[in-house]
Amino acid sequence: MRLWHEELIHLLPKNQLLGQHRECCALRGNGWKKKHKTVDYVFSYSPYHLFVYHLLVMEEMEKRGYNVAAEWKDKNYRGKTAEKYDNLEEEITGSPIYKEHNSEYLAECIENLEKKGIHLKV
Template sequence: MRLWHVDLLEYLPRGQLLSQWRELNSIFAKEDKHILINYIYEYPKDELYVYTVKVMDEMKKRGYKVRAYEKMDNYFEDLESVKNVKPFKNHHDREYLQICYYNLKEKFIRGQKDYEEDMYDNLCKYVDDILLSQ
């Protein structure tokens, strides 16, 4: 279980993006605990909401059908207002960007079937630009 770095959502292969939606729904249903996502419970719930909307927006942008809003709606039903923030800023930092990048790089190198070369090249360019600019 992993919530990919928020800035890398647009570079995720189909499999990882669709899995992200499944993992979010699992959090909504059970408030899953897992070493790779436990940090989200340290943040206000609106940050998970913003992250979720970003995942949904990317899915819609690619033409994927987003179904089953019920778990999400139930999970966020007590949320009154949402600030448009960059979610999980203390965890989705430069180091986590690198961790996610190398994870995706390995998937590409090992031949993940739905990871197109142009998407991987765009990921590499984005990460290089970020890492070189800081």
């Protein structure tokens, strides 16, 4: 499980983009606070940050012609089996949304993709 650096979202191939959507859905739902070394940092932020990141992924999906279930655009929605938030507090998020998504992380993500045979023009 990995959240790609947000600067790469618009460059991700179809499989990685759709996989990112699934991972965001899982993390927003019952996966919230379930330890995973690659994404543990997201749990030190409000779930609202993940919602904002997920919006970037969904916007890119729609630009490419994919349909996104409208429920996921609700900040309180957490999937079919997880209890909705009562009223998730909105927070101002910067860019990057996660401070961990720095230049070193960007290079790490690019290297990870290259190992998979995916060469992006960044």
